[in-house]
Amino acid sequence: MKKTTKPIEIKKVARVRDKATGDYFEVIEFPVSSTERSRLELPPSVVVDVSAFERRLRDAGAILAKHNARDLLQAVARRKAPLELVYEAQTGWSDDRKLFVLNDGVIGKSNQRILGVSQGRTVDANGRLSVAGDWKRWRSTVGKAASLSSILTCSVCTAFAAPLLSLAGCQSFMICIVGPSRSGKSIATLAAASVIGIGKASDLVTWNITDARLEQRLSGFNDCLFPIDDLMALRAQNDRDRYLRIQGIAYKLAQGWATGRHDSFTQGRGGNHGGWRTIALTSNEVSIRDLARKVGLERQRGEAVRLIDLPAFDDGEDHIFDRMPRKLSATAMADWKRETFAEIAEACELNHGAAYRRYISSLIEMGLRLAPFVKNRISYFIRNVRDGQDTDLSRDIAKRFAILYAGGMLARRAGLVGWDGKELLAAIKKCYVKARSMLPDDGQFLRAGLEILAQKLATLPVLSNRNSGQFDKERCDALAGFKGPGSGPVSYIIKRHVFDALFVSRHQQELVEVWLLNNDRLAKALPKNGGSNLAIPKEQHIWPDGERRRSLEVLWTDSK
Numbered sequence: 001m002k003k004t005t006k007p008i009e010i011k012k013v014a015r016v017r018d019k020a021t022g023d024y025f026e027v028i029e030f031p032v033s034s035t036e037r038s039r040l041e042l043p044p045s046v047v048v049d050v051s052a053f054e055r056r057l058r059d060a061g062a063i064l065a066k067h068n069a070r071d072l073l074q075a076v077a078r079r080k081a082p083l084e085l086v087y088e089a090q091t092g093w094s095d096d097r098k099l100f101v102l103n104d105g106v107i108g109k110s111n112q113r114i115l116g117v118s119q120g121r122t123v124d125a126n127g128r129l130s131v132a133g134d135w136k137r138w139r140s141t142v143g144k145a146a147s148l149s150s151i152l153t154c155s156v157c158t159a160f161a162a163p164l165l166s167l168a169g170c171q172s173f174m175i176c177i178v179g180p181s182r183s184g185k186s187i188a189t190l191a192a193a194s195v196i197g198i199g200k201a202s203d204l205v206t207w208n209i210t211d212a213r214l215e216q217r218l219s220g221f222n223d224c225l226f227p228i229d230d231l232m233a234l235r236a237q238n239d240r241d242r243y244l245r246i247q248g249i250a251y252k253l254a255q256g257w258a259t260g261r262h263d264s265f266t267q268g269r270g271g272n273h274g275g276w277r278t279i280a281l282t283s284n285e286v287s288i289r290d291l292a293r294k295v296g297l298e299r300q301r302g303e304a305v306r307l308i309d310l311p312a313f314d315d316g317e318d319h320i321f322d323r324m325p326r327k328l329s330a331t332a333m334a335d336w337k338r339e340t341f342a343e344i345a346e347a348c349e350l351n352h353g354a355a356y357r358r359y360i361s362s363l364i365e366m367g368l369r370l371a372p373f374v375k376n377r378i379s380y381f382i383r384n385v386r387d388g389q390d391t392d393l394s395r396d397i398a399k400r401f402a403i404l405y406a407g408g409m410l411a412r413r414a415g416l417v418g419w420d421g422k423e424l425l426a427a428i429k430k431c432y433v434k435a436r437s438m439l440p441d442d443g444q445f446l447r448a449g450l451e452i453l454a455q456k457l458a459t460l461p462v463l464s465n466r467n468s469g470q471f472d473k474e475r476c477d478a479l480a481g482f483k484g485p486g487s488g489p490v491s492y493i494i495k496r497h498v499f500d501a502l503f504v505s506r507h508q509q510e511l512v513e514v515w516l517l518n519n520d521r522l523a524k525a526l527p528k529n530g531g532s533n534l535a536i537p538k539e540q541h542i543w544p545d546g547e548r549r550r551s552l553e554v555l556w557t558d559s560k
Contacts, residue, residue, distance in 0.1 A: 011076065013081065016041060024043070103117050141347035152191055161407030162278055171306070187345065194348035215252070234246065253307075310435045359416060389447050393443070449511055450515070453502060456498075463485060476547065480498040521555045522553070
C-alpha cells in the first residue's frame with residue numbers, strides 16, 4: 001500500500017493593526033516539526049514578496065515543501081485573513097473606563113478583538129506579568145498575611161490604588177520602603193507585585209537599566225503598579241550621583257511622559273513608548289532623605305512628594321509585623337519571621353495575577369458609581385489624618401495615601417481581602433504618619449518640636465500645696481522648671497535657656513514658639529505704652545522661692 005504524505009499546511013490566520021504605530025501585520029502559522037506549529041507576525045509587504053516571505057519562514061524554522069514552496073506561499077499571500085485583530089497603543093483604561101488593556105489581552109467587553117499591547121523587539125525577562133493559581137487562594141494566603149503588618153497592607157494597597165490615579169486626578173508617584181536587610185521590605189514589594197502578576201522577587205523589574213529603558217518599561221505599566229527591586233541596584237559612580245539620579249527619576253516618573261526622540265529611534269522599537277500613570281514601589285536600606293544628607297544636600301519638597309520615604313517598621317523593632325495577635329520571644333519571633341517570609345514568597349509564586357483581573361472587573365462593573373466612591377473614601381481618609389500643623393506638602397502626601405486607602409476599600413468590596421474598614425484605616429494612617437515624619441517641611445519640624453517639648457515637660461516636678469516648702473532657692477536654681485497644680489490645661493514654668501536648648505535648630509525653636517503664641521499656650525508680655533501689639537512671650541516669672549527668673553509659662557495638656 002502506498003504511504004500518503006500529509007501536505008504541509010501554511011496559513012494566514014489573522015490581520016493585526018498596531019495602534020501605537022499605525023502599522024499592520026499578518027499572522028502566519030506554519031509547522032516547525034511533525035507535531036509542533038509556530039507563528040510569525042509579518043508586514044504585508046513581506047508576505048507578498050515570495051522570496052522575502054520564504055526567507056523569513058525558513059529563518060523561523062518553518063518546514064517547507066521542496067518543490068512547490070513558492071506556489072504555496074503565493075496562495076497564502078492572496079488569501080484574506082479570517083480575523084481582524086488589534087494591538088492597543090498602551091495598557092490601562094479606555095477613555096470610558098469600560099475596558100482595561102493588559103499586555104496580553106483586555107478586561108471588559110469590546111467590539112474589537114484586542115490582543116493587548118505589542119511588546120516590540122525588546123522584551124525583558126523581568127517584569128513580565130502572568131497568571132497562576134486563583135484569587136481565592138491569593139486572598140487566603142497573601143491577603144491574609146498582609147493583615148499582620150501595616151507595611152504589608154499598605155504595599156498591597158498600592159496595587160489596588162494604581163488604577164485609581166486618573167480618577168483621583170493624581171500624578172504618578174513612587175514609595176520607597178526603607179529598612180535594613182531581612183526586615184521584610186522586599187517581601188512587601190513582592191506581595192504587592194503578586195496582585196498584578198509577578199510571583200518571584202527575581203522577576204521584579206530591575207533598577208539595573210538605563211533611564212531610556214526605564215521609560216519604556218514604565219509605559220508598559222500604565223494604570224498599574226510598577227514594582228521594582230532594591231534601589232541599591234541603581235547604576236551610579238558614588239552616593240552623590242546615586243542621589244541625583246534618583247532625584248531625576250522621581251521628577252520623570254511624576255511627569256508621566258518619555259523623553260522625546262527622533263522617529264528613527266522609535267521605529268522598529270515597538271512604536272511610541274509615550275506615557276504612563278503608575279505607582280512605583282521600591283525599597284532601600286537607606287532613606288532618600290538620609291542619602292541626600294550624606295552627600296550634603298537637602299531634599300526638594302517637589303521631589304519628596306513624588307518619591308516618598310516610608311520606614312519599614314517601628315522604632316525598637318527589626319521586622320514589619322506590627323499587627324500580630326500575640327507577642328513572641330526574640331528567638332521565637334526570629335523563627336516565625338523567617339518561616340512567614342518563606343510562606344508569603346511561596347504563596348506569591350503559586351498565586352499571582354488572578355486577583356488583579358477580578359479587581360479590575362469589579363471596578364468596571366461599578367460603572368458610574370466608581371468615581372464618587374473613590375472621591376468619598378479619599379475625603380474620609382484625609383479628614384481622619386489631618387492636624388493643625390499640616391502644610392501643602394503633608395496634605396499632598398495625605399492624598400496619595402488616601403488613594404491607597406480607597407484602593408484597599410475597593411479590594412475589600414470585591415472580596416479580595418478580609419480586612420475590616422477600621423483595620424485598613426489604621427494601617428494606612430500609620431504608614432502615612434511615618435512617611436510624613438520624613439518630609440522636609442515646616443509642619444513636620446513643628447510636630448517633632450512639639451513632641452520634644454512634651455517629653456521635657458513630662459519630666460518636670462509637680463508643685464503642690466503640700467510640697468511647696470521643698471522648692472527653696474537652691475533647688476529652684478538647679479531645676480529646669482516645674483509643673484503647676486491641677487489637671488487639664490496645666491501651667492508649666494520652664495527656664496528660657498532650657499527651652500531654647502531643646503530643639504535641633506533655631507528654626508525649629510521659632511516654629512514651636514510661634515505655634516504656642518498663636519494658640520494661647522504661651523504667656524504673653526503686655527505691650528508697653530506706645531509699644532507694638534505684636535505678641536511676644538513673657539520671660540519673667542516668680543518661682544516658688546519668691547525670686548524672678550528668666551523663664552516661660554507654657555499651658556499644656558497631654559493632647560496638646
